[in-house]
Amino acid sequence: MQFQLTTEFIDQIEQLIVQRDGRALKELLSEIHFADIADLLEELNSEEATYVIKLLESDITSDTLMELDEDVREKILDRLSPKEIAQELVEMDSDDAADVIAELDEEVQEQVIEEIQDEELAADLVELSQYDDKSAGGLMARELVKVKETWTIAGCVREMRRQAKNVTRVHSIYVTDKEGHLTGRLSLKDLLTAPDKAHISDIFIPKVDYVTVETDGEDVAKLMQKYDLEAIPVVDEEGMLVGRITIDDMVDFIKEEAERDYQLAAGISEDVEADDSVLLLTRARLPWLVLGLIGGLAAVFIMQDFEAALDRYAILFFYTPLIAAMAGNVGVQSSAIIVQGLANDVVKGSLFSRFVKELSLSLINGISLALLVVAFNQIIGQPVNVSLAIGVSLIAVIIMASIIGTFVPILLDKRGVDPAIATGPFITTSNDIFGILIYFYISKLILHF
Amino acid sequence: MQFQLTTEFIDQIEQLIVQRDGRALKELLSEIHFADIADLLEELNSEEATYVIKLLESDITSDTLMELDEDVREKILDRLSPKEIAQELVEMDSDDAADVIAELDEEVQEQVIEEIQDEELAADLVELSQYDDKSAGGLMARELVKVKETWTIAGCVREMRRQAKNVTRVHSIYVTDKEGHLTGRLSLKDLLTAPDKAHISDIFIPKVDYVTVETDGEDVAKLMQKYDLEAIPVVDEEGMLVGRITIDDMVDFIKEEAERDYQLAAGISEDVEADDSVLLLTRARLPWLVLGLIGGLAAVFIMQDFEAALDRYAILFFYTPLIAAMAGNVGVQSSAIIVQGLANDVVKGSLFSRFVKELSLSLINGISLALLVVAFNQIIGQPVNVSLAIGVSLIAVIIMASIIGTFVPILLDKRGVDPAIATGPFITTSNDIFGILIYFYISKLILHF
Structure with missing residues (x-):
């Protein structure tokens, strides 16, 4: 029952555009939902897409424009005159129109607003554009009954x-x-x-x-x-x-926020999509990787400091990726649960009771994992004191990682900073460094090197 | 304008419950929205909460029950007779009623359905409970105009x-x-x-x-x-x-799915909340940590294999946490972008063009990061060939990680498996292992140890 966008259909549309056969195009598109027309336009180049936008009636195209990906819409609007843009805006809900205006260059903004005949609408749009786009004022439409x-x-x-x-x-x-x-x-x-x-x-x-x-x-x-x-x-x-x-506007907002949190947790700093350009994707990803790199280089420094232990306890150095991975994983788990809890207002009770909870949780996890490591060490024939050093520091590292993972988001939230930025690479990197540091200090205490 | 749940208010309610003062309670709660009553009940123990549920009219409490956290609701339903449960269900929308029935023990389910006088409703509920709860049949309500x-x-x-x-x-x-x-x-x-x-x-x-x-x-x-x-x-x-x-039902569904993806990415395998019990949280977190541990132990094995290089090239071993972290971070970034793209249907074009894109992306990231590492190595006075080995293998590891991170989710998706399970610890762990393996093999080639 749903419309399917086929390659044949796209070819057919492209051909009609080349032939400038407006009448056939109009007829072909008349039965198609504006959201599907948007999907179609995203497959065309911006000159072709602009032709279609200009061809169809504004009451259809205004909705189509709102369904487009922001960068596609931008390219089409660049090819429209201020008057043509104004014609589209008049057909939109005021919240959408205000969003589109905000995407234009300031100079074009003024020209477009001047072209809007309906003075009440023009005033509404100027007013709406003044609100923060994440506030109720920025999300609302003026139209209501x-x-x-x-x-x-x-x-x-x-x-x-x-x-x-x-x-x-x-x-x-x-x-x-x-x-x-x-x-x-x-x-x-x-x-x-x-x-x-x-x-x-x-x-x-x-x-x-x-x-x-x-x-x-x-x-x-x-x-x-x-x-x-x-x-x-x-x-x-x-x-x-x-x-x-x-x-319906809130559904989009909720989804965008959830996707942004997910991207932050994965170490992606800008809102990107799989089909964005390589340059844009690099800009969103490289900064977090550099952060991770700095963490790794810090680990190199720390290990150089403990190089003296290399002769007798080389095995300690072989365990560093494991220690870093555990610190990172535990930190990400703790922060993800807290960030979601903060978002849903389920983080109740005192900080102290939360501390006790994280402590018991990480003791259970830490001791279980430490026992596995000690068993593995016995199998590969390591001395008991080395196993002890690794096991004890693993427990300490896990406790530290879960405490940092839990309380950094809570503290950020208390200071009014979005706690989601504390998930992902940020927590991983800091936990890597602290983890390896704690690991070597505890091992040094136990093994006396 | 919104209701605020204060400690004083909770105390007052608890006192009235102890005094069994139903009339005062009813009056106090009469002006409060059912969603706020649900928040209140979550602060009470299950005996107190059940008292309130039995006290108020079913047309209020049926809505309140639906707003409760699943484990709180379960405890209250345990204290209600099949007849009392049936009274609540009759007041619910059929989709909610079917969800509640599905949460009950099978034996109680039958008793509850027998207690429902309205035979049409009983038949509806039996029918609804047969659908998969993530299908349209499981999500729909029978009520409509x-x-x-x-x-x-x-x-x-x-x-x-x-x-x-x-x-x-x-x-x-x-x-x-x-x-x-x-x-x-x-x-x-x-x-x-x-x-x-x-x-x-x-x-x-x-x-x-x-x-x-x-x-x-x-x-x-x-x-x-x-x-x-x-x-x-x-x-x-x-x-x-x-x-x-x-x-409104879809908003809840969309939010739950987004949260589940986020939790999977963070290495949490069950749907948990910050306020769940330590045991439940451990069960959701420990399996992924064990997976990470296995990855770390594999890294220990690999390094033992290359122990011969320790004397001359100890610095290589100091870099292993950095290599593992980079492999993990790049893999998580790539998979997060692809998983979101698959969910939103924006992953278009051939697999080959996507391969070329990931390759160029990881070359840019890889070369940038490798240059930073080489610069750092020069500063700490490492020989050029060691820097070269680390830099080249870093590029190779980043390419590998981004290819695995991109194509594992795509392949899972093609086979009908939810690609979100490929994010997080699974990709991190496999990339850790492959990363360290590649790193040592390339270093061995370049440094001839």
């Missing part, structure tokens, strides 16, 4: 029909007082099942969840998830209803 | 008002033919703006996205995101409309 407490149901339905034409999807209907302060909501279901003669003040629900323009996007996401909201109204500092955020 | 093509608008509105009472939220209204085959949809907006005298067949949209009960949950999520759907109907093999999936 609102009714006033004082209206009758009949008047309300008339007014709603008018307003609904500008709104892609009606979720809740918001209720305000005469001045425009948010006072409640009206659910569609209540409206459907209400007697025709009721008044708004009779049937509206005076309790409504809302956020302010300043609220952080992650908090908006949590609120909407917790209370299963499909849309949430946004008010300004005075409590005036200024916009709403819908769940 | 459907109208028949042949109805008049007047009859439709009457019927919809009746149906809407059983549905928490009305999204699209689905249209079927006389037999119940899905034929289209009716949007609420169209209904609001349609002239009162139209017929269903005049205003319904004969095109509708749908999935079958067999469709994989991830595909449902992609479809709903791509086309910005708030609900999608589910049909059986014959095309009969059997249920619908709403976006």
Whole structure:
């Protein structure tokens, strides 16, 4: 039942573009969903894609543009005049239009806004572009259906029909007082099942969840998830209803945040995709690798310091990759659990009880792993004191790694820094260094070299 | 404007429970959202929580139960009789009720279903529980608003008002033919703006996205995101409309999947939270650490094999943590990008072109990092041939790691295995071993030991 983008279809489209056969193209694309047209455009070069965008009606292409990957969209917009861009923006929801404007060069931004005839929309866009794009103000759209407490149901339905034409999807209907302060909501279901003669003040629900323009996007996401909201109204500092955020925008936001955390944990510092250019991918990956390299070089330094032990205890040096790997793995595990817990607000209780928990957890893991190492050492015929040194320092390293992995994110979070940056290479590298240092010091104590 | 769960409030609730003061408790909790009551119950012990659940009306507690963490819910359900559980289930959406039933012991399941008076619901629940919980059948709810093509608008509105009472939220209204085959949809907006005298067949949209009960949950999520759907109907093999999936359920699903991928990447094999027990956390973490340990022990073996080089080239051994770390980091980066790309369908083009891309990417990264290492080696006064050996093998190791990191997930995906399991410790460990092996072989070639 779904549309499948085949190579034949792409070839056919490309041919029609070469022949400049607008009529056949229009007909061929008329039955296709804008999200599928976006997929198609991503397969074309930007000149071809621009031709298609210019050919189709703005009410389709405005949606198509929003579905495109940011770099593809940028290339197409570069080929459009400010007037053509303005035509697309007028058809978009205001939150999308504001996002697109933010992607343009400042000079072009002004030209585009000047081309927008609808002065209210132009003012909305200027206002929306001033909010941080991760705040509720930056995520909200201006379009919504609102009714006033004082209206009758009949008047309300008339007014709603008018307003609904500008709104892609009606979720809740918001209720305000005469001045425009948010006072409640009206659910569609209540409206459907209400007697025709009721008044708004009779049937509206005076309790409504809302956020302010300043609220952080992650908090908006949590609120909407917790209370299963499909849309949430946004008010300004005075409590005036200024916009709403819908769940479909939040789905994109939640997914992007999850992917970013995952990339940070994997040591990728910019938002990249598998199909980005080699240069972009290098820029996202190389800095973390350099960090890891510095950690490795620190390990070289440390081992040079203990070189005297090489003659009698060469085996200690063979264990360094294992020690570093364990320190890194334990640190990443601990930090991942804490970062997710912080994001979902499940990290409760005192820091001390968390410390005790991590300590017992790492003791269990450490002792189990140390026993395995000692057994292995006996098999390969190492002296007992060497096995003891490696086993004890392994336990110490695991305890250290899990404490660092747990508390660095917590401390960052307390200071208002995103704890996700502490996962991945950062924790791995620092744990590598500390791990090897602790390992050699403890071994030195036990083996007296 | 939001409810804040304070220690004082919890204390007050606990005191009222001890005093068995049901009336005061009911009054205190009457104004509180069910999701907040769930947060409260998670702070109480299971006996206290069960008291609250039994005290409040089922239409509140059924929602509260669904918001609870699975282990908390399980403890409470253990304290309820099959009849009491059945009372809760009747108030739930059928998808939630089916999920709860699946969590019960088989024996209790049967007793609970016997206690459900509504035979249609009981049959629905039995049917729903048969689907895989990650398929559309397992995710869907039976409740929806459907109208028949042949109805008049007047009859439709009457019927919809009746149906809407059983549905928490009305999204699209689905249209079927006389037999119940899905034929289209009716949007609420169209209904609001349609002239009162139209017929269903005049205003319904004969095109509708749908999935079958067999469709994989991830595909449902992609479809709903791509086309910005708030609900999608589910049909059986014959095309009969059997249920619908709403976006709020998909938000939870998407988030859980993202968290699971993240945990897999961090080497955590079970779905755990920061507040789970030490035992559960150990079970989720220890297996991956043992895997890492095996990798480390393999490295010990390899180095023992090259022990002869120790006298002249001890520095080579000092570099092993760096080599292992680089192999691991590069592998994790590559696999994370590919796993995300596969999940989002952006991995296009031939395997060969991807190979060329990874090769050029790792050459750039490899050469940059090798130059840094050579510079460092010159500073600490190592001979040029040793620097050369380390630099060249570093490049080779990075190439190998990025090829393995890229193609293992692709191959797993082609064989229908979730590629996310290839990220994290699995790739790190194998890359550690191969990395150190390659490193010593190349060094041996260059330094002739």
